Amino acid sequence: MSLYIVKRLGWIVFNLLILSLIAFALIKSVPGSFLELQMLLGQAGTTATGLTVSEIDKIRGVETEMMKRWGPTVPLWEQYITFIKGVVTLNMGPSFRWPTQTIEEIIKKTFPVSFTVAILAITIAVLIGIPLGIIAALKQNSWIDYMVSALVMIVSAIPNYVMAVFVIFLFSFWIPILPTYGWGHPKNYILPVLAMAFGPIGSIAGYMRTSLLDALKQDYIRTAWAKGGKERHVIFGHAMKNSLIPLVTILGPMISHLILGTVFVEGMFGVPGMGQYFSQAANSRDYPLMMAQTVIFGLILMIMNLVVDIIYFFLDPRIRVSRR
Amino acid sequence: MEPLLNIEDLRVYFYRPEGVLRAVDGLSYKLYKGEVLGIVGESGSGKSVSVLSILRLLPANGRIVSGSIIFDGKNILELSKEELRDLRGKEIGIVFQDPMSSLNPVITVGQQVMEPLLWHNLCSKNEAYERAKEMLGLVGIPLPEERMKEYPFQFSGGMRQRVMIALALICRPKLLIADEPTTSLDVTIQAQIIRLLKSMKKEFGMSVILITHNLALTTNFCDRLIIMYAGNMMETGKTKDILSNPAHPYTKSLLDAVPDIEVEKELVPIPGSIPSLIDPPSGCRFHPRCSYTMDICREEVPPLFNIDTDHYSACWLHRRA
């Protein structure tokens, strides 16, 4: 088992290298990006901070730093090596859009924010979604089932940024109890988490329901009844085990979707997370930040997928045992 | 002597969109303590459905429309859910046809064999573990201690069926129902399983109902036989009587269709095919395929005629004036 984990970690490093290469290559191939270095620096810097170019340069030596890393005189492969070294040692130089900050500073302060919101959202989704799905499956075709199914479907069709607006409208205007904008207080977490959790609740409940219904139709359930099992034995002892396993397969993509989805949603709530910074970076062509964030996001996703795989490994004996 | 199981006029219908499927249409028989009863018939004869009804394990669209099933003095059809649950696995054990799909793939074999004991609160977990181990050894699984921790997919078909038998018998039930236990297994394994059932019967003394479409399997094991066709009983009696002296045309055809290793004979298949159970033939359900059909066969369902001691056949041929 531990050998497996070590191997996986090795692969993660490999994947990240490929990812960084792809990201680097793609971004570098965008026409005219780094050549207009000076111009962009001037524009972005002054817009962002209100300082003039020379003032910024005095504070941080930004311009020289940029030229050293990304300048037209530096060969591509060297730029890439610098980039990789930078990511690994967390020394990535200044961002285009916010030249007064270095990339690693930005990431250090935004990552915990996004991560917390995402984890909270998925936890709520699992805690609410699974029981909901179970109830719907057990009371199939009753009004509860139809209601849950309907709710599930509607909720999973609303994208999180639309949900965001509704949630804001509901809890900030209609019933003004929660703050829309701003940060720093636990209260600020509620709306973003709510908006992001809705979709997953729907998916999890729906999938749980189907999965459980599927399991209950199997022959081995009939055997369990025939052995004199009570409801809880058959449904929770037998059927649940079989139905939770496929559920884990959708957890992985769901978490990824959630974490990446922050790119679209954070802007609406003013959540100072990595997502918002990425979408702004994309709009203002802040390439160094984008590249670094791509690799960091990639790392997070890969670790999460590994965790999900480990869970799946422990749950399904067919895969666990046949690996021997 | 009171029979252990007394089934009277059982009718089981399935409600399908195409119509009402009359799987079992008026079945009656008695089973005594310590007896081995074989129910023989082609697929669709209603044999499996009839025994699933005993434990009320029918699928959702099936309904026991009328009749009574009296087991050990209690009418199963009138039992509460809890009372029924008490019977299942403890007083009546059942072995299903396909051991691969009938065992839960993600739960260890040991756990699944222990469950009947645990679910009926018959003993502690430790004792259940020991008993399960012992049972697996009894049914012929080598190295039971290790195999308890394994999963069904790690067993071969025959071994899985032994596991099923183990879990059906672990509570020492009064009745064991074996629903086509050998059908999905290789021929060589089939004999092994029957032999196992025989030795289990000898060991524990329970009554057995063996369901099969293969008459040959019943010869050395079953005391009595019921021949079923299209939801009705055609013939019943002691095994040796039926095999040596088959009374019903259907039984005769069945025997004619079975190859005999000693005597060279022509294999005669039964012409025609199994009738639709939604719209069964009028009168005797076998009449379209029978070589002795008379007018009355088409019109009225034949009653069971008493041919000999404990030998009955439902055929108009036996009617005397």
Add this chain to the structure above:
Amino acid sequence: MKKENKKRIGRSYWANIWRKFKKNKLAVFGLVFVFILVFLGILAPWLAPYPYDEVHYEAVWTPPNRQFWAGTDQLGRDIFSRLLYSLRNAVFVGLGAQAFITFIGVTVGLTAGFYGGTMDNILMRIVDIIYSFPSYLLNIILVLVLGRGYLSIFIAISATGWAGMARLVRGQTLSVKSRDFVEAARASGASNTRIMFRYILPNIMGPIIYAIFSGIPGVMLLESGLSLIGLGVRPPMPSWGLMISEATGQFLYNPYMLLAPAGMLVLTLLSFNFVAFGLRDALSARE
């Protein structure tokens, strides 16, 4: 005799599924709606009362009236027409990209799950690598690189999307592979391709079809997400995401600006979801 024969004719596998599907009114409704939407989308250029970029400065932010069925936005453009064109956009991207995703994903997943061993390892490595990439970010980068045309969005979405399908199919293949009928097919001399496509694939169609129908909404969401942050198809060509982002700040001035695209997006997604759920139930129910 004839009556007996008619009743004997069994129902085919798919006819059964259709029958079960029909019972689910929501699913049927969804399917009808999907067809209507696709139809409307294709015919948008002919159905829209106004061109999507025609401005009417005299009539900004009007609520729905007889002239502008869904009102106008901040530049006086007809929201209804823009909705239709967004629908066309969404249908095109949704169906197209999903088809691509399905084709690649099923092939890779079946092959990997069936052959196992090295082939499985290699294919799954590739899937893992792609799967582990932060797809939205790469989509965004790809759009920046390739420009903001349909083709680039197409490529961007399907380049990362097929991995999830491949994984699903592989998992399903694995759990079906050990079943007896596969061994039987192999024993009767069926070629590997035949086993994969005629034996295993039909038995895992349930999850696949469900994945397709729930994948299309995902693709549409991705497309509208891209346009939400300004990287979708070039404006003024509309997309629901673009319309939503334009409307968010002005929610209180003219709520219809937001409700219309959001509502249409949700309705479209819902229809597909209804169909998906109906399919799922119909496929998994047993007689």
